[in-house]
Amino acid sequence: MSGAPQVALPRWVDIGLMPVINLVQALLVAGLVVLVIGVNPIDAMRIMAWGAVYDSVAISYTLYYATDFVFTGLAVAVAFHAGLFNIGGEGQAYVAGLGATLAILLLDGYLPGILLIPIGLIAAMVFGAGWALVPAYLQAYRGSHIVITTIMFNFIAASLMVYVASDLLRAPGDMLPSSREFAPAAYLPHVHDLAALLGFQMHSTPLNLSILWAAACCVFVWVFIWRTRWGYAIRAVGLSPKAAVYAGISPKGVIMVAMCLSGALAAGVALNQIIGYHHRLLLDFVAGAGFTGIAVALMGRNHPVGIVLSAILFGALYQGGAELAFEIPTITRDMIVAMQGLVILFSGALAYMNRPWIARLYAMFDRRAVLAEAA
Amino acid sequence: MEELWLQAVSILAATLRTATPLVFCAMAGMFSERSGIIDIGLEGKMLAGAFAAACLAVVTGSAWLALLGAVLVGVLMALLHGLACITYRGNQVVSGVAINIMAAGLTVVLGNAWFGRGGQTPDLAPEARFMPFKILSRESAYEIPILGPLYAFVIGGHNLLVYVAFATVPVAWWVLYHTRFGLRLRAVGEDPKVVDTAGISVAWLRYRAVIIAGLLCGFAGAYLAIAQNAGFSPHMTAGRGFIALAAMVFGKWRPWPAMFACLLFGLLDAIAIRLQGVILPGIGQVPVEAIQALPYILTVVLLAGFVGRAMAPHALGQPYVKER
Numbered sequence: 001m002s003g004a005p006q007v008a009l010p011r012w013v014d015i016g017l018m019p020v021i022n023l024v025q026a027l028l029v030a031g032l033v034v035l036v037i038g039v040n041p042i043d044a045m046r047i048m049a050w051g052a053v054y055d056s057v058a059i060s061y062t063l064y065y066a067t068d069f070v071f072t073g074l075a076v077a078v079a080f081h082a083g084l085f086n087i088g089g090e091g092q093a094y095v096a097g098l099g100a101t102l103a104i105l106l107l108d109g110y111l112p113g114i115l116l117i118p119i120g121l122i123a124a125m126v127f128g129a130g131w132a133l134v135p136a137y138l139q140a141y142r143g144s145h146i147v148i149t150t151i152m153f154n155f156i157a158a159s160l161m162v163y164v165a166s167d168l169l170r171a172p173g174d175m176l177p178s179s180r181e182f183a184p185a186a187y188l189p190h191v192h193d194l195a196a197l198l199g200f201q202m203h204s205t206p207l208n209l210s211i212l213w214a215a216a217c218c219v220f221v222w223v224f225i226w227r228t229r230w231g232y233a234i235r236a237v238g239l240s241p242k243a244a245v246y247a248g249i250s251p252k253g254v255i256m257v258a259m260c261l262s263g264a265l266a267a268g269v270a271l272n273q274i275i276g277y278h279h280r281l282l283l284d285f286v287a288g289a290g291f292t293g294i295a296v297a298l299m300g301r302n303h304p305v306g307i308v309l310s311a312i313l314f315g316a317l318y319q320g321g322a323e324l325a326f327e328i329p330t331i332t333r334d335m336i337v338a339m340q341g342l343v344i345l346f347s348g349a350l351a352y353m354n355r356p357w358i359a360r361l362y363a364m365f366d367r368r369a370v371l372a373e374a375a
Numbered sequence: 376m377e378e379l380w381l382q383a384v385s386i387l388a389a390t391l392r393t394a395t396p397l398v399f400c401a402m403a404g405m406f407s408e409r410s411g412i413i414d415i416g417l418e419g420k421m422l423a424g425a426f427a428a429a430c431l432a433v434v435t436g437s438a439w440l441a442l443l444g445a446v447l448v449g450v451l452m453a454l455l456h457g458l459a460c461i462t463y464r465g466n467q468v469v470s471g472v473a474i475n476i477m478a479a480g481l482t483v484v485l486g487n488a489w490f491g492r493g494g495q496t497p498d499l500a501p502e503a504r505f506m507p508f509k510i511l512s513r514e515s516a517y518e519i520p521i522l523g524p525l526y527a528f529v530i531g532g533h534n535l536l537v538y539v540a541f542a543t544v545p546v547a548w549w550v551l552y553h554t555r556f557g558l559r560l561r562a563v564g565e566d567p568k569v570v571d572t573a574g575i576s577v578a579w580l581r582y583r584a585v586i587i588a589g590l591l592c593g594f595a596g597a598y599l600a601i602a603q604n605a606g607f608s609p610h611m612t613a614g615r616g617f618i619a620l621a622a623m624v625f626g627k628w629r630p631w632p633a634m635f636a637c638l639l640f641g642l643l644d645a646i647a648i649r650l651q652g653v654i655l656p657g658i659g660q661v662p663v664e665a666i667q668a669l670p671y672i673l674t675v676v677l678l679a680g681f682v683g684r685a686m687a688p689h690a691l692g693q694p695y696v697k698e699r
């Protein structure tokens with residue numbers, strides 16, 4: 001974002017090798033922690049890796065978690081491209097859930113699923129984008145820092161949703177603060193349902209068709225950021241707002257567009273969780289996915305391909321972590337949270353720690369790089 | 376009338392208790408941000424400090440050793456933040472997020488591994504905690520009209536760390552505005568190049584600022600775990616680090632206004648708890664969530680410049696690159 005000491009490294013090192021090194025560093029520290037609490041880290045690693053892929057159920061869960069992380073990862077990445085740090089993915093996804101719920105609660109008595117689900121998704125996107133637009137407006141036109149505002153908006157969203165879920169939408173006679181269950185027409189089909197239609201037997205898992213929407217979002221973000229005028233403007237502002245102004249691009253408009261898109265992407269979590277799985281509004285259904293998105297975007301180098309890969313990695317960590325916590329009760333699932341923090345630390349905060357020694361190492365193998373650097 | 380006064384006194388006392396960790400963290404954030412280093416890791420440092428305090432109090436039984444441990448852990452995490460932001464010129468917000476998330480994960484993992492109980496530490500004995508000073512007993516306080524309860528519950532009757540928290544405010548004010556270090560600290564947050572040109576190390580100044588921040592966050596954590604409560608429970612900071620950050624912004628990066636913002640937010644919290652389920656005449660039931668969200672809303676409104684103007688230190692968030 002700013003003040004980066006740039007050393008010329010080939011692209012494959014930057015986007016391929018670096019994230020792997022960051023991941024290894026994070027795993028090493030996590031391994032150390034596991035060692036401290038008296039568990040063999042190799043065993044823990046084996047249980048976790050196996051737990052994420054051992055059968056179709058495990059893989060489905062991995063992908064189900066990964067779907068959320070693709071949405072939030074893309075949301076963070078799009079804002080990053082505009083030079084904005086959107087920490088508000090959590091709140092945007094949360095409020096998006098309200099949009100989806102309101103739309104479906106209003107209409108699920110009248111419309112078929114083929115209309116209900118898209119309307120729910122659109123409502124979610126409108127609410128998510130709206131929740132992102134206020135901080136965007138305040139940053140663009142009132143000069144308040146988007147990081148602080150999006151943090152504040154996460155908390156405001158949390159309070160709002162507690163109020164809505166426990167006071168406004170709570171179904172009569174329901175003890176839990178949640179809305180009533182949607183009519184089955186509004187359920188986004190599960191993958192195991194579709195498999196059954198095609199004659200395959202699959203165990204029932206939460207994995208649903210929102211994974212297709214995640215794939216579509218990835219393609220859209222790639223096209224939008226790298227192949228459209230708007231994307232160009234976003235990247236220009238992200239690299240240098242002054243140069244962008246000089247080129248006739250309005251940073252204010254770019255901030256609005258980037259954050260709007262960011263919030264709409266984060267709304268995918270509502271599709272996966274609310275329309276796809278819980279079928280009702282629940283408290284805290286985002287469950288930290290907004291923050292995981294930061295780690296995913298950083299490790300995925302803000303590129304859809306990288307984001308998909310690191311989202312699947314984090315999905316595997318979540319699923320494997322659940323297995324690990326089951327097998328070795330000493331280790332709780334919070335290990336995954338710690339792991340996220342470590343990934344953010346190494347691939348984000350300490351990104352420039354690795355560069356010099358990797359550059360030196362690379363130079364030992366490539367004489368031309370040395371000459372280029374000397375020049 | 377007397378009933379109302381007792382209500383007011385108890386709300387004031389609760390305000391001081393909830394404001395204490397906020398004051399520590401707001402001062403911490405102020406030192407860091409005045410030097411130009413964004414600190415959204417207050418929450419994580421406080422949480423880690425709370426965990427360290429509870430662990431040490433369980434193991435050693437000494438509140439003082441626990442406090443020391445909390446401060447050490449807070450400073451260590453601050454040094455990590457410094458390493459990322461000052462030495463390696465990383466993104467300061469990213470580093471803060473990393474610290475918060477790591478603290479949230481590691482405290483539960485370690486706590487569960489060491490004590491079982493799902494990350495909670497065992498209940499602490501009074502000897503291992505900072506207990507409220509007993510100046511007047513409850514009965515004798517009620518005998519003195521008006522001033523009795525005020526003295527017993529608002530001025531007295533707190534634990535040591537409450538007084539320390541409010542004492543840090545004048546100290547912070549004096550350090551910032553009346554010492555050479557403070558002058559330089561403010562300068563480095565406004566324009567590091569000037570400080571560098573004067574032959575003063577930008578990095579060392581900023582490191583000192585983040586170390587102070589870590590230290591104060593350690594105090595805040597110790598207060599939560601071994602003074603206000605009798606042990607650590609997962610995620611016990613519950614967003615207080617962010618409220619403190621909001622209070623600091625609300626106080627425009629200045630010690631006294633930041634303290635008053637902490638008191639205001641503490642008061643809102645104290646009122647919110649008492650208003651739960653209460654039906655006010657003419658208004659009806661006030662949604663407690665609205666009061667709980669008020670600190671954040673107020674901060675957003677202030678930052679947006681609709682009421683006054685909050686100006687951040689000029690060089691906030693920009694890593695300093697010495698010209699070669």
